[in-house]
Amino acid sequence: MSRLEEFDKLSDTEDFFDFFDLEYDERLVYVKRFHIMKKYGEMLEKAKHAKFESDEKLLDYYKFALISIYKNFENGYSPSAAEIWDTFDKPSACSTCSTSTTCNDIEEVSNGVHACTSQSNLSFN
Known part of the structure:
Protein backbone atom coordinates (compact mmCIF):
# COMPACT_ATOMS: atom_id res chain seq x y z
CA MET A 1 0.00 0.00 0.00
CA SER A 2 1.38 3.42 -0.94
CA ARG A 3 1.81 6.18 1.59
CA LEU A 4 -0.94 8.20 -0.11
CA GLU A 5 -3.31 5.23 0.16
CA GLU A 6 -2.44 5.00 3.86
CA PHE A 7 -3.25 8.70 4.24
CA ASP A 8 -6.61 8.24 2.52
CA LYS A 9 -7.62 5.70 5.18
CA LEU A 10 -7.02 8.07 8.11
CA SER A 11 -10.04 9.39 9.96
CA ASP A 12 -9.20 10.54 13.50
CA THR A 13 -7.49 13.86 14.08
CA GLU A 14 -4.70 12.24 16.07
CA ASP A 15 -4.11 9.77 13.23
CA PHE A 16 -3.19 12.64 10.90
CA PHE A 17 -0.64 14.01 13.39
CA ASP A 18 0.78 10.53 14.00
CA PHE A 19 0.95 9.79 10.27
CA PHE A 20 3.22 12.81 9.75
CA ASP A 21 5.06 12.15 13.04
CA LEU A 22 4.08 15.56 14.39
CA GLU A 23 4.00 16.50 18.04
CA TYR A 24 0.77 18.04 19.28
CA ASP A 25 -0.95 19.08 22.46
CA GLU A 26 -3.57 16.40 23.14
CA ARG A 27 -5.72 18.84 25.12
CA LEU A 28 -5.73 21.40 22.31
CA VAL A 29 -6.65 18.75 19.75
CA TYR A 30 -9.38 17.42 22.04
CA VAL A 31 -10.92 20.88 22.50
CA LYS A 32 -10.48 22.16 18.91
CA ARG A 33 -10.86 18.86 17.00
CA PHE A 34 -13.93 19.93 15.02
CA HIS A 35 -12.45 23.28 14.00
CA ILE A 36 -9.03 21.86 13.14
CA MET A 37 -10.53 19.15 10.94
CA LYS A 38 -12.96 21.59 9.28
CA LYS A 39 -10.08 23.86 8.26
CA TYR A 40 -7.93 20.89 7.30
CA GLY A 41 -10.71 19.53 5.12
CA GLU A 42 -10.91 22.89 3.35
CA MET A 43 -7.17 22.77 2.66
CA LEU A 44 -7.40 19.20 1.37
CA GLU A 45 -10.24 20.24 -0.92
CA LYS A 46 -8.04 23.00 -2.37
CA ALA A 47 -5.33 20.42 -3.07
CA LYS A 48 -7.72 18.49 -5.31
CA HIS A 49 -7.64 21.38 -7.79
CA ALA A 50 -3.86 21.74 -7.82
CA LYS A 51 -1.33 19.69 -9.74
CA PHE A 52 1.53 18.14 -7.83
CA GLU A 53 4.62 16.56 -9.35
CA SER A 54 4.34 13.45 -7.20
CA ASP A 55 2.46 11.84 -4.34
CA GLU A 56 5.29 12.89 -2.03
CA LYS A 57 4.80 16.56 -2.98
CA LEU A 58 1.07 16.19 -2.32
CA LEU A 59 1.79 14.62 1.07
CA ASP A 60 4.21 17.47 1.82
CA TYR A 61 1.35 19.89 1.12
CA TYR A 62 -0.96 17.89 3.40
CA LYS A 63 1.65 17.94 6.17
CA PHE A 64 2.30 21.68 5.79
CA ALA A 65 -1.45 22.38 5.81
CA LEU A 66 -1.91 20.44 9.06
CA ILE A 67 1.04 22.17 10.70
CA SER A 68 -0.19 25.58 9.58
CA ILE A 69 -3.73 25.04 10.83
CA TYR A 70 -2.58 23.54 14.12
CA LYS A 71 -0.16 26.44 14.73
CA ASN A 72 -2.98 28.94 14.12
CA PHE A 73 -5.07 27.29 16.83
CA GLU A 74 -2.05 26.92 19.09
CA ASN A 75 -1.46 30.67 18.75
CA GLY A 76 -5.02 31.50 19.79
CA TYR A 77 -7.04 31.47 16.56
CA SER A 78 -10.71 31.10 17.30
CA PRO A 79 -13.29 30.81 14.53
Whole structure:
Protein backbone atom coordinates (compact mmCIF):
# COMPACT_ATOMS: atom_id res chain seq x y z
CA MET A 1 0.00 0.00 0.00
CA SER A 2 1.38 3.42 -0.94
CA ARG A 3 1.81 6.18 1.59
CA LEU A 4 -0.94 8.20 -0.11
CA GLU A 5 -3.31 5.23 0.16
CA GLU A 6 -2.44 5.00 3.86
CA PHE A 7 -3.25 8.70 4.24
CA ASP A 8 -6.61 8.24 2.52
CA LYS A 9 -7.62 5.70 5.18
CA LEU A 10 -7.02 8.07 8.11
CA SER A 11 -10.04 9.39 9.96
CA ASP A 12 -9.20 10.54 13.50
CA THR A 13 -7.49 13.86 14.08
CA GLU A 14 -4.70 12.24 16.07
CA ASP A 15 -4.11 9.77 13.23
CA PHE A 16 -3.19 12.64 10.90
CA PHE A 17 -0.64 14.01 13.39
CA ASP A 18 0.78 10.53 14.00
CA PHE A 19 0.95 9.79 10.27
CA PHE A 20 3.22 12.81 9.75
CA ASP A 21 5.06 12.15 13.04
CA LEU A 22 4.08 15.56 14.39
CA GLU A 23 4.00 16.50 18.04
CA TYR A 24 0.77 18.04 19.28
CA ASP A 25 -0.95 19.08 22.46
CA GLU A 26 -3.57 16.40 23.14
CA ARG A 27 -5.72 18.84 25.12
CA LEU A 28 -5.73 21.40 22.31
CA VAL A 29 -6.65 18.75 19.75
CA TYR A 30 -9.38 17.42 22.04
CA VAL A 31 -10.92 20.88 22.50
CA LYS A 32 -10.48 22.16 18.91
CA ARG A 33 -10.86 18.86 17.00
CA PHE A 34 -13.93 19.93 15.02
CA HIS A 35 -12.45 23.28 14.00
CA ILE A 36 -9.03 21.86 13.14
CA MET A 37 -10.53 19.15 10.94
CA LYS A 38 -12.96 21.59 9.28
CA LYS A 39 -10.08 23.86 8.26
CA TYR A 40 -7.93 20.89 7.30
CA GLY A 41 -10.71 19.53 5.12
CA GLU A 42 -10.91 22.89 3.35
CA MET A 43 -7.17 22.77 2.66
CA LEU A 44 -7.40 19.20 1.37
CA GLU A 45 -10.24 20.24 -0.92
CA LYS A 46 -8.04 23.00 -2.37
CA ALA A 47 -5.33 20.42 -3.07
CA LYS A 48 -7.72 18.49 -5.31
CA HIS A 49 -7.64 21.38 -7.79
CA ALA A 50 -3.86 21.74 -7.82
CA LYS A 51 -1.33 19.69 -9.74
CA PHE A 52 1.53 18.14 -7.83
CA GLU A 53 4.62 16.56 -9.35
CA SER A 54 4.34 13.45 -7.20
CA ASP A 55 2.46 11.84 -4.34
CA GLU A 56 5.29 12.89 -2.03
CA LYS A 57 4.80 16.56 -2.98
CA LEU A 58 1.07 16.19 -2.32
CA LEU A 59 1.79 14.62 1.07
CA ASP A 60 4.21 17.47 1.82
CA TYR A 61 1.35 19.89 1.12
CA TYR A 62 -0.96 17.89 3.40
CA LYS A 63 1.65 17.94 6.17
CA PHE A 64 2.30 21.68 5.79
CA ALA A 65 -1.45 22.38 5.81
CA LEU A 66 -1.91 20.44 9.06
CA ILE A 67 1.04 22.17 10.70
CA SER A 68 -0.19 25.58 9.58
CA ILE A 69 -3.73 25.04 10.83
CA TYR A 70 -2.58 23.54 14.12
CA LYS A 71 -0.16 26.44 14.73
CA ASN A 72 -2.98 28.94 14.12
CA PHE A 73 -5.07 27.29 16.83
CA GLU A 74 -2.05 26.92 19.09
CA ASN A 75 -1.46 30.67 18.75
CA GLY A 76 -5.02 31.50 19.79
CA TYR A 77 -7.04 31.47 16.56
CA SER A 78 -10.71 31.10 17.30
CA PRO A 79 -13.29 30.81 14.53
CA SER A 80 -15.92 33.51 14.41
CA ALA A 81 -19.57 32.80 15.15
CA ALA A 82 -20.30 33.38 11.45
CA GLU A 83 -17.88 30.59 10.47
CA ILE A 84 -19.43 28.21 12.97
CA TRP A 85 -23.03 29.01 12.07
CA ASP A 86 -22.24 28.72 8.35
CA THR A 87 -21.19 25.14 9.03
CA PHE A 88 -24.41 24.36 10.87
CA ASP A 89 -26.57 26.20 8.34
CA LYS A 90 -25.75 23.55 5.75
CA PRO A 91 -25.63 20.25 7.61
CA SER A 92 -25.32 17.06 5.67
CA ALA A 93 -27.44 14.16 6.82
CA CYS A 94 -26.09 11.43 4.59
CA SER A 95 -22.97 9.40 4.98
CA THR A 96 -21.96 9.73 1.34
CA CYS A 97 -21.48 13.49 1.46
CA SER A 98 -21.07 14.26 5.15
CA THR A 99 -17.86 16.17 4.47
CA SER A 100 -18.76 17.53 1.08
CA THR A 101 -19.58 21.18 0.55
CA THR A 102 -20.66 20.49 -3.00
CA CYS A 103 -23.43 17.98 -2.33
CA ASN A 104 -26.07 18.19 -5.04
CA ASP A 105 -28.78 17.05 -2.63
CA ILE A 106 -28.57 19.95 -0.18
CA GLU A 107 -31.87 21.81 -0.22
CA GLU A 108 -33.66 24.31 1.95
CA VAL A 109 -35.92 22.21 4.12
CA SER A 110 -37.40 24.78 6.48
CA ASN A 111 -37.06 28.52 7.15
CA GLY A 112 -33.61 28.91 5.61
CA VAL A 113 -32.24 25.70 7.11
CA HIS A 114 -30.44 23.49 4.60
CA ALA A 115 -29.89 19.74 4.76
CA CYS A 116 -28.96 16.83 2.56
CA THR A 117 -32.10 15.19 1.29
CA SER A 118 -30.58 12.21 -0.50
CA GLN A 119 -31.84 9.72 2.07
CA SER A 120 -35.57 9.17 1.71
CA ASN A 121 -36.10 7.97 5.28
CA LEU A 122 -35.04 11.27 6.84
CA SER A 123 -37.69 13.55 8.24
CA PHE A 124 -37.17 17.27 8.71
CA ASN A 125 -40.52 18.03 10.38
